[in-house]
Amino acid sequence: MAGFIIGGVVAVLPRGAADSGVLDPRYLSSAQSQLVAYKSKIKMDYSTGPCLGALPIDDNWVIDIAHNPRQPVDDEPTNQCAAYNVGKAKHFIELDETGNLIQYR
Numbered sequence: 001m002a003g004f005i006i007g008g009v010v011a012v013l014p015r016g017a018a019d020s021g022v023l024d025p026r027y028l029s030s031a032q033s034q035l036v037a038y039k040s041k042i043k044m045d046y047s048t049g050p051c052l053g054a055l056p057i058d059d060n061w062v063i064d065i066a067h068n069p070r071q072p073v074d075d076e077p078t079n080q081c082a083a084y085n086v087g088k089a090k091h092f093i094e095l096d097e098t099g100n101l102i103q104y105r
Contacts, residue, residue, distance in 0.1 A: 026057065027061060028093065028104075030056055031052075031063045031095060032099040034052050034053075035052060035095055038052055046097040047067070049066050051065075051080065051083075053083075055093065059089065060089055060090045061089060061090070062081040062084050063081075063093050064080055064084070065094075065095055070102060
């Protein structure tokens with residue numbers, strides 16, 4: 001796995017997930033837009049770290065909300081996107097509840 005830091009955010013990608021090893025900005029923008037859309041339609045406590053489901057532009061990616069900084073509870077499979085855990089989605093973008101990038105894989 002490749003790991004690096006972008007603006008203080010730890011970014012980890014499996015080999016081959018992106019030619020440059022950098023998250024395509026369209027994917028981050030799509031994930032952030034999805035979070036804004038959810039928050040405008042679904043009133044809930046986003047600090048609990050819900051999975052927002054598949055990325056609208058690529059269903060091989062899911063959007064997960066986590067604590068920033070991450071907490072041990074964020075590593076529990078029940079608090080992560082099931083589609084990623086079972087291999088249906090190959091990658092995830094993890095945002096905090098305000099839409100800041102935490103990590104992606």
